[in-house]
Amino acid sequence: MNREQALLAYVSRLGDNALILGQRMVELVAAYPELEEELANANFALDFIGQARMFYTYAGELEGKGRGEDDFAFLRDENEFRNILLIEQPNGHFGDSITKLVLFESFYLLLLEALKRCADQRVAEIAARAEKEIRYHLRHNTQWFLRLGDGTDESHERVQGSLDNLWQYTGEMFAADEIDQIFAASFNGPDLDAIHDQWMMNVTAIICEATLAQPGDGWMASGGKQGHHSEHLGYMIAEMQYLQRTHAGATW
Amino acid sequence: MTDKEWPLYEVFIRSKSGLSHRHAGSIHAADDQMALDAARDTYTRRSEGVSIWVVRSSQIVASDPADTAAFFEPAEDKIYRHPTFYEVPDGVENL
Numbered sequence: 001m002n003r004e005q006a007l008l009a010y011v012s013r014l015g016d017n018a019l020i021l022g023q024r025m026v027e028l029v030a031a032y033p034e035l036e037e038e039l040a041n042a043n044f045a046l047d048f049i050g051q052a053r054m055f056y057t058y059a060g061e062l063e064g065k066g067r068g069e070d071d072f073a074f075l076r077d078e079n080e081f082r083n084i085l086l087i088e089q090p091n092g093h094f095g096d097s098i099t100k101l102v103l104f105e106s107f108y109l110l111l112l113e114a115l116k117r118c119a120d121q122r123v124a125e126i127a128a129r130a131e132k133e134i135r136y137h138l139r140h141n142t143q144w145f146l147r148l149g150d151g152t153d154e155s156h157e158r159v160q161g162s163l164d165n166l167w168q169y170t171g172e173m174f175a176a177d178e179i180d181q182i183f184a185a186s187f188n189g190p191d192l193d194a195i196h197d198q199w200m201m202n203v204t205a206i207i208c209e210a211t212l213a214q215p216g217d218g219w220m221a222s223g224g225k226q227g228h229h230s231e232h233l234g235y236m237i238a239e240m241q242y243l244q245r246t247h248a249g250a251t252w
Numbered sequence: 253m254t255d256k257e258w259p260l261y262e263v264f265i266r267s268k269s270g271l272s273h274r275h276a277g278s279i280h281a282a283d284d285q286m287a288l289d290a291a292r293d294t295y296t297r298r299s300e301g302v303s304i305w306v307v308r309s310s311q312i313v314a315s316d317p318a319d320t321a322a323f324f325e326p327a328e329d330k331i332y333r334h335p336t337f338y339e340v341p342d343g344v345e346n347l
Contacts (some may be wrong), residue, residue, distance in 0.1 A: 034258070035280075036279050036281065036286075037290075039294050043293055136292075140289050
C-alpha cells in the first residue's frame with residue numbers, strides 16, 4: 001500500500017466512524033425522555049454526520065473516480081465500512097449510549113487534536129473544525145456519566161454494567177494497522193500508543209470520579225477497522241441505505 | 253424514571269458583545285450545569301449568542317399582576333418624566 005492509498009483509506013475510515021455513530025444517534029431522535037436532551041442528542045448526531053460528509057467528500061476527491069459523499073454513505077456494502085466495533089453497538093439504555101459516547105469521544109478528541117497537526121492540510125482543517133464540536137459533546141456526556149455513576153443505586157449499577165460490557169470494544173481504537181502506520185509515518189499522523197496512554201489517564205479519572213470500578217485488562221474485540229463487523233451493523237446499514245437502494249439517485 | 257419534573261430555569265442570551273442579555277425562554281434541568289448545557293443546545297443552535305445566563309425560575313422575584321394598578325399606573329400621567337420638552341439647538345448632531 002502506498003501513501004496515497006493509505007491516505008484515502010484513512011480519510012474514508014474517519015468518515016465511516018462519524019457516519020455510523022451519527023446514524024446510531026439518529027435512531028434515538030424522538031425517543032429521549034427529556035426535550036432538552038433530545039435536542040442535544042439530535043445536534044450531536046448532526047455534528048457527526050456533518051463530519052462524515054466532509055471526510056467522504058475529500059475521500060471522493062482523493063479517489064478521483066467521481067464518487068461523492070452519497071456514494072460512500074449509501075452505495076457501499078457492510079464489509080466496505082471500516083468503522084470501529086464500539087460505535088456500531090446498539091444504543092441500549094441511556095447509560096449504554098452515554099458510556100459509549102464517553103469512551104469513544106475521549107479517544108476521538110485526542111485523535112482530532114493530533115490530526116490538526118498532520119501534514120495533510122485538508123484533514124487538518126476538518127479536524128480543527130470537528131474538535132470544537134467534540135470538545136463540547138464530551139463535556140456534556142461526561143457530566144451525564146458522572147451523574148449516572150454517582151447517582152442512585154440503580155443508575156450506578158446500570159452504568160457499571162454498560163462500562164463492563166463496552167470495555168471490550170475500546171482496544172480496537174488503539175490497535176494500529178498498516179493504514180494507521182503509513183499515515184503516521186508519511187503524514188505525521190497520530191501516534192496511537194501515545195493517545196492510548198493519555199486516553200487511559202483521562203478515562204480512569206472520569207471512571208474514578210463517577211465512583212465506578214474500572215474494568216480490568218481482558219480480551220479485546222477487533223475487526224471493524226478491517227471490515228469484519230458485529231451482526232448489528234448490517235441492520236443499521238440496511239435501514240440507512242434503503243431509500244437510495246430502492247430509488248437510486250433520489251433527491252429532495 | 254420518576255414522575256418528578258426537573259426544576260424550571262429561565263435563559264438569558266447576549267446576542268453579541270456590548271448588548272445586554274435578553275430573556276430567550278426557559279428549559280428544565282436537574283442542576284445548574286445541565287441547565288447551562290440545555291440552554292446552549294436549545295437556544296444558541298443558530299448562532300444566537302455569545303454569552304448565556306441561566307437562573308432558577310423560582311429564584312426570580314416577580315411583580316404580582318394584582319399590584320399592576322399600584323405599581324405601574326401612577327407613571328402613566330407623569331409626562332414630565334419623558335425628556336420631550338427640550339428644544340434641541342440647531343447644529344447639535346449628537347444628543
